[in-house]
Amino acid sequence: MRVGIPKEIKPQEYRVGLTPAGVRELVSAEHDVYVQAGAGLGIGISDEQYQRSGAVVLPSVEEVFEEAELIVKVKEPLPEETGLLQKKHMLFTFLHLAANKALTEQLLASEATCIAYETVTDPTGALPLLSPMSEVAGRLSIQASATCLEKNQGGKGVLMAGIPGVAPANVLILGGGVVGLNAARVAIGMGARVTLMDKSLPRLRGIDELYGPSITCLYSTQETIERLLPSMDVVIGAVLVPGASAPKLINEEDLDLLDEGSVMVDVAIDQGGCFASSRPTTHDKPTYIHKGVVHYCVANMPGIVAKTSSFALTDATLPYIQALAGRGKRALLEDAYFLSGVNLSEGEVTHRAVADSLGMKYSHPGQVLRPAPSR
Known part of the structure; x- marks a missing residue:
């Protein structure tokens, strides 16, 4: 799968969605990783370090979104980024949509599958990515x-x-x-x-x-x-x-x-x-x-200690990124706890708490993501 790591553009946000160690793991599994130039500079990671880990460094965010199928970020996309999302994309990041109806509507319009770190659960009921x-x-x-x-x-x-x-x-x-x-x-x-x-x-x-x-x-x-x-x-x-x-x-x-x-x-x-x-x-x-x-x-409190936060986030998210890169949406359908992270897909709200908070219609993510039966 083609994985994209754009540079974060939220004010005073210096974290990056994936460190070079994470990139190396994906590349060793024969995935392609595209990193926007300067994405890691906020935590002292150069473009050359990403290249040595096997990533392709691209000069613009537009090129990263165009090449990638899976977009891995830290913070919710801003308007400059939501306009780049397409139906082909899976977006994996912190979203916090319950307090942001405008962003929810922009993401719904893209029809991308949007997976929120903060709603992925585990068998104990904990939130491993948050x-x-x-x-x-x-x-x-x-x-x-x-x-x-x-x-x-x-x-x-x-x-x-x-x-x-x-x-x-x-x-x-x-x-x-x-x-x-x-x-x-x-x-x-x-x-x-x-x-x-x-x-x-x-x-x-x-x-x-x-x-x-x-x-x-x-x-x-x-x-x-x-x-x-x-x-x-x-x-x-x-x-x-x-x-x-x-x-x-x-x-x-x-x-x-x-x-x-x-x-x-x-x-x-x-x-x-x-x-x-x-x-x-x-x-x-x-x-x-x-x-x-x-x-x-x-x-975005953790953004002020961006180096600690970025490495900690990669440690937590990498197994899930590997699953998405390896199996695509099947990784979500095969894991009910991972499936709980799907907030939006195919233009529908697929997390009940988000839908209830925003007064929107809820659709079960398993039904939205599951391919229609062939005739």
Whole structure:
């Protein structure tokens, strides 16, 4: 199969969809790989390194899309890219369509098969392709919080770790999944007082067994959130419903419960955000202040540590890319967990959560992808 790796063009996005090691694996299996010139420069990978791995480097994104059948990216395509997609293409990338109807409509018009990293599942119910970026984003959320607490960033002037005689910051993490647990790990390491909330008692018990008194684990209710907010310096929004819009856990009026200069980091902003006051920001202007509270809502957080993120993403996605390159759409039909990643195909919405979030008609991906019987 012909695999294309375009250069990412989202602002401040330096990641690349596949590293040279991944390219080498595909080429050794007799697949053709086309990489856009400069695709890896953001993480220090030259065109020559891709060529040594067996890739063909092409000067323009148009040529990559024209040559390739499978397009492997990191972030959702921008309008300059959606216009290049055709029915022949499979697109494999992060999509986050539940919060973006305009992009969904553009992709539907292309009739390409669009597979979202964030909705591929595994037999345990986990999200194996989202997990590495969730690990990165969770850890970054605390680094960002520590900076945002500084007075010159609009924060209240609290040192996350505190010092002897002065209490450390109080951090509230909403969600005990991969993001939340990684945020908690770094917050503990920095010396913060950490409270983590989730609606899964088994999950809370597991975290308690791992971390003991280092984390206060509480069952999540609106009343408990409101009771805790006045004492919190940092709130991390880490709740995910696969493929669907994130639930709103903190309302506008709840901001009045926080002290001026408190910090809120919405890691779920790609899915619409879990704070009512959230709006997407970028790495060049990552924060804004609303009702006295610093909001950090960068939609591609892992992009700021692009080298770590790109290698971690390739580690996770490569077996799936190999399956698609080797068996095409049959790889999806033969694996129900991989099939759950198909969000759009043949001009139809094929993920129920996406369809429900956008008020669109849902079609089962197995029926859309399965060839019509011959007569």
